Every structure is written in structure tokens, then in C-alpha cells.
Amino acid sequence: MVLDRRIAFVDLRTRTTETKPISLDLRKKFLGGRGMNMYLLSRYYSPHLDPFSPQNPLIFGAGLLTGTLGFGARLNVTSKSPESGHLGDSNIGGDFGAELVKAGFSHLVITGKSEGPVYLLIRDNKVEICDAHALQGLDTIGTQKSIRAELGDESIQVACIGPAGENLVRFASIRSGMKSSAGRTGMGAVMGSKNLKAVAVRGTLDIKISDPERYLKSYLRYLKKFMATKWAQALGKQGTPLLFRLANAMGFLSVLNNQETTVGEQGSRLEAEALEPYSTGMVACYSCPVHCRHRFFVEERGYGGEGPEYASIGSLGTKLGNLDLENIIYAVELCNRYGLDTISTGTYMAWAMELYQRGILQREMTEVPLVWGDREVILDLIHKIAHREGFGNILAEGPYAKEMFGEESQEYFLGVKNFPIEMTDERLPKSFALGMATSTRGACHMRSRPSIDVLGLPEDVLKKIYGGPVSNELVSYSGKGRMVWWHELANAVCDSLGFCRFQSVFSSPHAPHYRQFSRLIALATGLHVTPKALQTTGERIYTLERMMLAKDGLSRRDDTLPKRYFEEPIPEGPAKGAVILRDGFDRMLDEYYRLHGWDENGIPKKRTIARLGLSE
Amino acid sequence: MRIKVDKEHCSGCHLCEMVCSLFHTGTINTERSAIRIQKDDLNTSLNEPIVCRQCKEMKCLNGENVEEKLERPKFLWEKDRAERCPFQALTVFGEHAYHCDLCGGRPQCIRVCTPKALYV
Numbered sequence: 001m002v003l004d005r006r007i008a009f010v011d012l013r014t015r016t017t018e019t020k021p022i023s024l025d026l027r028k029k030f031l032g033g034r035g036m037n038m039y040l041l042s043r044y045y046s047p048h049l050d051p052f053s054p055q056n057p058l059i060f061g062a063g064l065l066t067g068t069l070g071f072g073a074r075l076n077v078t079s080k081s082p083e084s085g086h087l088g089d090s091n092i093g094g095d096f097g098a099e100l101v102k103a104g105f106s107h108l109v110i111t112g113k114s115e116g117p118v119y120l121l122i123r124d125n126k127v128e129i130c131d132a133h134a135l136q137g138l139d140t141i142g143t144q145k146s147i148r149a150e151l152g153d154e155s156i157q158v159a160c161i162g163p164a165g166e167n168l169v170r171f172a173s174i175r176s177g178m179k180s181s182a183g184r185t186g187m188g189a190v191m192g193s194k195n196l197k198a199v200a201v202r203g204t205l206d207i208k209i210s211d212p213e214r215y216l217k218s219y220l221r222y223l224k225k226f227m228a229t230k231w232a233q234a235l236g237k238q239g240t241p242l243l244f245r246l247a248n249a250m251g252f253l254s255v256l257n258n259q260e261t262t263v264g265e266q267g268s269r270l271e272a273e274a275l276e277p278y279s280t281g282m283v284a285c286y287s288c289p290v291h292c293r294h295r296f297f298v299e300e301r302g303y304g305g306e307g308p309e310y311a312s313i314g315s316l317g318t319k320l321g322n323l324d325l326e327n328i329i330y331a332v333e334l335c336n337r338y339g340l341d342t343i344s345t346g347t348y349m350a351w352a353m354e355l356y357q358r359g360i361l362q363r364e365m366t367e368v369p370l371v372w373g374d375r376e377v378i379l380d381l382i383h384k385i386a387h388r389e390g391f392g393n394i395l396a397e398g399p400y401a402k403e404m405f406g407e408e409s410q411e412y413f414l415g416v417k418n419f420p421i422e423m424t425d426e427r428l429p430k431s432f433a434l435g436m437a438t439s440t441r442g443a444c445h446m447r448s449r450p451s452i453d454v455l456g457l458p459e460d461v462l463k464k465i466y467g468g469p470v471s472n473e474l475v476s477y478s479g480k481g482r483m484v485w486w487h488e489l490a491n492a493v494c495d496s497l498g499f500c501r502f503q504s505v506f507s508s509p510h511a512p513h514y515r516q517f518s519r520l521i522a523l524a525t526g527l528h529v530t531p532k533a534l535q536t537t538g539e540r541i542y543t544l545e546r547m548m549l550a551k552d553g554l555s556r557r558d559d560t561l562p563k564r565y566f567e568e569p570i571p572e573g574p575a576k577g578a579v580i581l582r583d584g585f586d587r588m589l590d591e592y593y594r595l596h597g598w599d600e601n602g603i604p605k606k607r608t609i610a611r612l613g614l615s616e
Numbered sequence: 617m618r619i620k621v622d623k624e625h626c627s628g629c630h631l632c633e634m635v636c637s638l639f640h641t642g643t644i645n646t647e648r649s650a651i652r653i654q655k656d657d658l659n660t661s662l663n664e665p666i667v668c669r670q671c672k673e674m675k676c677l678n679g680e681n682v683e684e685k686l687e688r689p690k691f692l693w694e695k696d697r698a699e700r701c702p703f704q705a706l707t708v709f710g711e712h713a714y715h716c717d718l719c720g721g722r723p724q725c726i727r728v729c730t731p732k733a734l735y736v
Contacts, residue, residue, distance in 0.1 A: 068644055069634055069728075095657070098630075102645075145658055177657050204709070206643040216638055220727060227730055236730070280660065282731070284627035287634065289730040291627035297660055304660035 001208045002068065002525040003027060005106035007040075008127050010120065012194055013054060013112030017127045022106070028529060029613060031521075032064035032106050034089065035496035035541045037078035038548075040109055041087075044080075045548045051082035051186075052168065052193040054113040060100070060159070060199065061108075063498015066287075067101035067207055068524050069219045071226070071512055072500030073286040075100065076182075077159075082193070083170045083186035083344065083398045084419040084442045086552050087545055090173075090187050091446065091495055092159070093285035094180030099157035102203025110194065119147065119160075119198035124205055132197040137163060139337040140175040147200045160198035161188040162339030164386040168192050170398040171344035175336065179293060179306035180285070183341040185419070185441055186398070215523035222516050223289055231508035232290050236282060238272035239292040240310040245271045246454065247314070250474075251575025252428045254319040254421070256372055257350035258414055258564060261425040262573035269323050270313050278329065280304070288500060298329060308332040308342075314423025315346030320353065321372030331378055338386035347420035348395050349381055354412045355405060365404070367391050414562040416443035417554060427565050428575040429453055431480040434588045437559045438484060440545035448487040451507040453480075465509060477584035481591030489538025493517065496541060540612040543596065543604045547614065556602040559589060617736050618670035619651070619716060619723055625733035628655050628663035632725035632734060639724045640691045640717075647709040650691065650716040651725050651734075665733060667725075668705050668716035676701045691717045 009018045022036065030036045037059045044057050059078040066073045075097030081088025100106070104125040117132040134150075135143050140162040148156050158176060165172035165188030172188030173181045182188075191197075209215050226232055234242055247253040248267035255263055268274065278298055283306065284291035297304035308316075308329055316331045317323065335342045349370075355361040356370035363369060367390050368377055384392025394401050399418045402409050414421045419442025426433035435448035452465075453474055462470040462479075466486050470479030487506075490513070494504045497517060505513050514531035522528050529537070549558075561580060569579040593600060597608030609615055630653060633646035641648055651667040674684050676697040687693070691714065698706035698713040706713040716723075726734045 069631065069638065095630075141658055148658075178660075204645070204647045206641075206645045206648070208643045209638060212638055212642040216635065216724070223728065223730075281624065281662065282627060283663070284629035284731075286630050288627075288629050289631065289728065291629065291731055295660055 002064065003527065005101055006104060007107040007109060008105050008122070010108060010110045010127060010129070011112040012110065012114040012118065012129070012196060015129050019105075019127070024527070027064065027527060029537065029540060031493070031496035031537060033061045033066070033074065033496040033498050034076040034078070034091070034492060035537065036107055037061040037076050037089070038541055038544050040107065041078050042544055042548055045551060047552050049080050051080040051085065051088070051190060054194065055111060056080050056190060058110040058187070058190045058194060058196070059107065062097040062101045062106045063496060065520060065524060066106070066498030067098040068209070068287070069216070070287055070497065070499055070520060071503035072288050072498060073098040074495070074498045074500060076495055077174055077187040079187055079190045081185040081419075081441070082168070082189045084417055086417055086554065087441050087548055088185035088187060088190070089441050090182035090184045092174065092176060092180050092182040093500065094157075094177040095286040096157045096159050096176040096180065096201065097498060098286040099201045099203050101207070102205055103201050104203065104205050108199070110196065113193065114195040117195050117197050119196065119200060121151070122199065122201045124203055135197045136166065139163065140339050141178070141337060143198055144177075147198060151200070153202060156200050156202045158198050158200045161191050162337060162386070164339045165189055165192035166197070167386065167388045167396070169340060169385060169388065169396040170400070171341045171348070173339050173341045175339050179336065181336070181341070183343065184444065186341075188339050209524050210526035211523045215520070218519055218523060222512050226503060226511055227289055229508050229510045231511070232503075235292045235502055236290050239282070239294050241272040241275055241308075241313060243310045244313055247424055249574065250428065250454070251570060251573040251578070252424050252426065252432070254314055254350075254423050254425050256321050257319065257354040257412065258421070258425045258562075259354065260572060261427070261570050261575055263318055263323065264573065266323055270317055270325055270328070274325055285500070288503070290502060292502060296329065298326060301326070301330065303333065305333050305336065307336070311423045312342040315343045316378065319346050319350045319423060320378055322375060322378060323373070324375055327375040327378070331382060334379065334382045338382065340382065340386055343422050344398065344420055345382060345385065347414070347422070348398060348401065349378065351413050351420075352395060355409050358412070360408050360412070361405060365391060365394070411563050414564065416561060417549075417558050419443050421562065425570070426561070427570050427580055428578040429474045430477050430580070430584065430588065431483045433561060433565065433580055434480055434585070434592065435484045435487070437561050438488070438592060440542065440549060446501060447491060448484045449506070450483045450487045452505070452509060453483065457509065461509070465505070475578065477588050479591075481588040482595060484588075485592050485595040488542050489535055492538040492541040493534050496537070497521070536612070539596070540614065543598075543608060543612055544614055546596070546598065546602075546604055547609070550603050556589065556600070559602055561585075617718055617721075619667045619718070619725065620735050621665050621667065622733050622735070623662050623664045625731040626653065626663040626665050627731045627733070628653055628657065631728040632665065635724045635728050639719055647707070648714060649707060650714040652707050666705050669703060670716070676706065689717050689720070691715060
């Protein structure tokens with residue numbers, strides 16, 4: 001049964017494991033995945049918890065419906081982040097989450113630090129701690145292949161770190177398969193700090209479905225409807241690179257550390273069509289009908305892989321003034337193999353390049369001239385960051401590099417809550433800007449980005465979706481607090497079910513939503529959660545995340561944006577002149593706090609906490 | 617009728633395996649599926665769906681005193697038959713081999729194969 005999946009509490013110091021069931025009450029309150037992870041993390045979280053200490057829990061959580069016929073089969077990795085120093089959380093696709101639930105577990109809570117390198121091996125209800133000396137220093141693909149070879153089973157799924165995680169690079173990722181990444185917030189560094197090289201899983205247990213016939217019937221109906229949408233069809237052909245053209249054409253792309261926001265016609269070199277000569281087919285995560293991942297092969301260099309995604313093309317491309325697609329593909333592949341988050345890697349490099357451009361950093365520190373778009377420098381820096389060599393050792397500290405870069409460097413670090421922004425610039429789309437400012441894991445588009453906003457749907461349609469007035473103008477501040485609030489809740493639910501953002505109301509109003517989720521939950525598990533209760537679950541999860549941030553002392557003044565967004569209108573291109581106005585931004589925040597039931601300083605009100613059942 | 621495979625289009629999503637086991641057993645277990653995806657997911661080669669070819673001459677039944685037409689519509693088979701299949705197309709899990717019974721005429725795996733790697 002889906003609801004029989006257990007939590008394994010693993011202490012790497014004492015090498016002991018305790019498994020526990022998850023009560024129905026907790027399932028109803030938090031579902032699984034991100035929701036349950038936040039409940040578990042909240043029991044450990046304090047402002048004094050050092051992310052690199054053995055006490056910091058590393059939590060893996062598969063969604064409630066991961067492993068069933070849903071819309072993806074995803075898993076969240078959650079911990080206190082060594083990158084931001086606050087809430088860490090990252091969502092990963094591929095086959096790992098489904099394999100974990102097939103082995104009888106939905107969650108792992110890993111604490112302690114092992115004396116020597118180890119990996120966890122989880123097979124049908126059993127957890128073992130295995131020696132990983134032989135895996136030390138291997139890249140993420142080599143690690144996975146070695147574990148499969150050692151155990152003689154090609155079906156084993158592995159989530160692992162590469163050299164970057166072992167070397168505690170603060171933005172190291174956890175990787176699985178050729179491309180899947182729990183990339184953001186440095187979860188790989190937490191794993192490295194515990195001397196945990198990998199988690200290997202293999203499961204063959206039955207997932208009993210409560211009402212198989214009606215469940216299959218409903219699923220097929222939802223599948224047909226969703227696959228008929230233009231969005232699903234386009235994504236299945238081109239993958240996320242299709243979004244690059246839109247961002248470039250509208251002027252919300254990160255270029256040269258956001259000094260500019262478009263590369264104009266030159267952007268065609270990085271659009272989805274430019275990737276086609278390298279693509280050898282489209283592949284999918286477990287239980288995904290869309291198949292948005294390119295498998296590629298670069299003839300001249302003789303290597304292949306999966307990707308690159310739009311976020312990586314922006315972060316290691318335009319953000320660095322790099323328009324060489326083959327170089328970007330290779331840079332992404334290097335990051336993937338070393339286990340580095342491509343978004344953070346690009347953003348820290350862009351920060352350093354702008355500091356060099358402005359003469360704030362000198363060659364004595366950077367070793368080589370940090371010239372925009374220098375392809376060799378970009379590749380060299382990736383090697384150096386992963387191995388913590390020379391200037392790479394400074395960049396490996398992420399936002400904390402500002403201690404070496406000096407006071408003047410800070411305003412050019414574009415981040416929110418000590419966490420770097422991504423492949424876009426949000427001065428034009430105000431809903432995107434608010435979402436970056438309020439995201440509970442620091443600057444992040446995956447917590448809320450209402451991509452629907454670019455469609456300019458009729459306002460009566462928007463009112464029906466969001467339950468209140470929302471402007472259909474991308475540059476308007478009106479109703480955008482509501483829009484962001486609404487998507488934050490929906491995304492929290494999606495992440496707790498294990499569904500993919502691309503198959504929910506992220507970009508298409510016709511994608512499955514609470515009503516369909518509620519029915520699939522009931523028919524698969526027997527658990528009855530109404531669509532309205534699902535939205536309340538989203539509120540509960542988001543407010544719980546916010547309560548942890550409040551413990552760290554974060555509040556309204558931290559729900560802000562880089563100074564550049566407020567003070568420098570976009571200089572050129574289709575979004576020329578766009579800037580965030582303080583009063584408009586404040587109005588969005590006020591509306592947003594009111595809907596969440598938080599006070600004007602962004603702190604959850606007591607009665608909200610009580611209503612959501614979060615009182616301690 | 618048989619399930620035809622165009623492996624170049626297989627995305628490796630496992631939906632066919634999931635729906636096969638669900639339809640026949642009421643549980644989702646990709647091990648208990650008559651179709652399986654062979655994945656080389658740490659390299660760049662293609663995924664390959666493997667399923668019974670519904671051979672006219674059923675070598676899998678060699679040496680057995682059974683009627684072919686009575687065996688074709690069965691999902692659960694003796695696992696010895698898997699060893700006799702020249703294409704190694706039968707899944708073995710536990711004490712059984714899993715055989716494609718074409719879901720009684722409307723194969724479910726085809727309904728969920730959005731990249732159209734499977735057809736009849």
C-alpha cells in the first residue's frame with residue numbers, strides 16, 4: 001500500500017537504522033515529499049544549527065503518489081542549506097524516487113557523520129551501510145556505474161555526489177542517472193559533510209492500489225486531456241530550451257550578470273532549434289508522459305549525455321556572455337559529472353566577472369583575466385571550483401566569497417536571502433519578481449513562477465483560476481500578490497505528491513490540478529482529501545517553511561530583490577526601461593502576506609499557525 | 617495481433633510496465649509486467665521495450681502437452697517457458713513468467729505510450 005511506506009532514520013555515526021510508519025494524520029496534513037520533509041526538518045531546525053554539523057538532517061522524501069500512475073515520480077531532498085545558511089530544499093526527477101518507494105520507503109532522515117566514506121544500500125525494506133572508499137573521487141556517472149557493477153544489478157538507482165560534494169563546495173548537487181539533479185541549495189555538500197557518497201536503492205515490492213479500475217480510468221482521462229495541450233506537445237518535442245526564445249524575445253533573460261536582459265538576434269544560436277543537430281531523442285523521468293529531456297551526442301568531442309535545460313543554457317551561457325552552444329553543453333556536462341549546480345555555478349562566476357569588469361577583483365586573486373564569454377576560463381573555473389583549487393576555492397564558498405571579495409562586491413552579488421538568482425531577470429514580469437523575493441529557499445523560480453502570466457489570459461479567466469482579481473498585464477503589480485500566493489500553495493502540493501511542475505498549472509491552465517489530484521489520491525490510496533483541503537495543505541507547508549525562516553530572523557526586509565532590480569532600469573532591448581517600483585512591490589507584498597495570514601512584517605500570525613495545526 | 621515496438625521512440629518512462637501490472641494484478645509493480653524496458657540509462661544508447669512477439673510457432677511451449685490457443689490468453693505462466701523463448705521476451709519474477717495476453721484485445725500499454733513506441 002502507498003500508505004504503508006515508512007521512514008528510515010539512519011545515524012551514520014552509530015551505524016544504526018530505525019524505521020517508522022507514517023501516521024494517517026501526518027499523511028493528511030503533509031502528504032509526502034516536500035511536505036513531510038518540512039515537517040521532519042522543522043523538528044531539527046534552529047538558527048544555531050550548522051549546516052555542516054552532524055546534527056543537520058539530510059532528508060530524502062518521495063511524493064505521496066511517486067511510483068504510481070501520476071504526472072511524474074519526484075523526490076525532494078531537504079536540509080539546512082550550507083549555501084544560503086537557511087532552508088535548503090531541492091526536487092529531483094528521474095527514476096530514483098520511484099525505486100525508493102518500490103523498496104518500501106518514502107522518506108530517509110540521515111544524521112551523524114560517518115568516520116569513513118560510506119554509501120547506503122536500500123533493498124526491499126532493508127537498509128545497509130556499505131563501505132565507499134573505492135568510490136572516493138569518482139564523478140557522478142562513475143560512482144553510479146561502480147555501485148551497479150559491484151552489486152551486479154543494472155536496475156539499481158543511485159543518488160550520489162561527485163568530487164564537488166566530497167570537497168564541500170557549498171553549491172554541490174546530488175545526482176542520479178545521466179541528468180537528474182537535486183541541484184539547488186547545496187544538498188550535495190551536506191551529503192559530503194556526512195561522508196555519505198551515495199544512496200543506492202532497488203525495490204521489487206507491490207504498490208497496492210485502492211480502486212484499480214476506477215483509478216486507471218481516471219488516469220487515462222486526465223492523461224488524454226493533458227497530452228492534448230499545446231504546452232505538453234511542445235515540451236515533448238523541444239524540452240525546456242523552448243523557453244529560452246521567449247525569455248530572450250521579451251527581455252527577461254540574465255545577460256552579463258543582469259547588466260542586460262537580452263542577446264537579441266544572436267539568441268538564435270542558443271534556441272531549441274539550435275540543439276536539434278545534437279539531439280538523439282527525447283527521454284522521460286519515471287511515470288512521465290511528456291518526455292522533455294534531450295539525449296544528445298556531440299560528434300566532434302565524442303561524448304554524450306542528457307540536456308541541457310534552459311536554466312543551464314542561461315546560467316552558463318548568456319549570463320556569462322557565452323553564446324557558444326557546444327561550449328555550454330560541455331560546461332553543463334562538466335558540472336553534472338562533478339556534481340555542481342549549474343545555476344549557482346554560473347551565477348557565482350558571473351558575479352566574479354562583473355567584479356573583474358569593474359576593477360573590484362584583480363588578477364592577483366583571479367589568476368586569469370575574467371573576461372565575459374571566455375570559454376576556456378569558464379571551463380577552467382568549473383574544474384577549479386569542483387576541486388577547490390586556487391580562485392575556484394574562493395568561488396566554492398558561494399555567497400560567502402564576499403568575505404574575500406570585500407564590501408564593495410556585495411551589491412553585484414544578485415541574490416535573495418543569501419541565495420543567488422537564476423537564468424532570468426525579473427524586472428519586467430512583476431509576478432516573477434515577487435515570487436523570487438518571497439521564495440522560502442531564497443531566489444527561486446520553482447517555488448511559484450506563474451508562467452501563465454505571460455499568456456495574457458482574459459481577466460475573467462484569471463479571476464476564476466485565482467479566486468480574486470488579477471491583472472493580465474505582465475508589467476502590472478495588481479493582483480500579482482494573489483497570483484504568487486496561489487502558485488506557492490499549488491507547487492507545495494505538487495512537490496508533496498511527487499508530481500512534476502511541468503504537468504501542473506505552472507504553464508498551462510488545462511493541466512491537472514487539485515480536483516484531479518484529490519481523485520487520484522483517493523483512488524490510489526483510499527485517503528480522502530478534498531480539493532479545498534489540498535490547498536490548505538499547501539498553505540500549511542508554505543507557512544511551516546516560513547516559520548523556519550522566521551526562526552532565522554528573516555522577515556519582510558528579506559523578501560526583497562537585488563538592488564539592481566529597483567535602481568537600474570533595463571538599459572536596452574524589448575524590456576528597456578523596466579524596473580521594480582518600491583511602492584508597487586510593497587503593494588504586492590501586502591496582498592501576499594494578507595492571503596497567507598502572515599502579519600505585515602511577513603511573520604505567520606498565531607491564529608494562522610493554529611488554523612493550520614502548526615502550533616508547537 | 618501483437619504489440620509492435622519502435623524502440624527509437626521509447627522514452628523509458630515505464631508507464632507501460634506500470635499499467636500492465638495494474639491492469640492484471642491490481643497492484644503497480646514493474647517486475648510483474650509482461651512488457652519491460654531495457655534501459656542503458658548511464659550511457660547514451662536507446663531504451664528497448666521487450667514484449668512477447670505472439671509467435672505463430674510457440675517454441676516457449678515446446679515439450680508441454682497444452683493447447684496453444686488456451687495458453688495465449690493467460691498472463692501468468694510457468695517460468696520454465698521463459699527459458700525456451702528464443703527472444704527472451706518473457707519477464708520472470710518470483711515463481712512466474714509474465715506473458716502478454718494483449719489485455720483481452722485492448723492492450724493498455726499502448727494507451728499510455730505517448731511517444732508511440734508501442735502499437736499493434
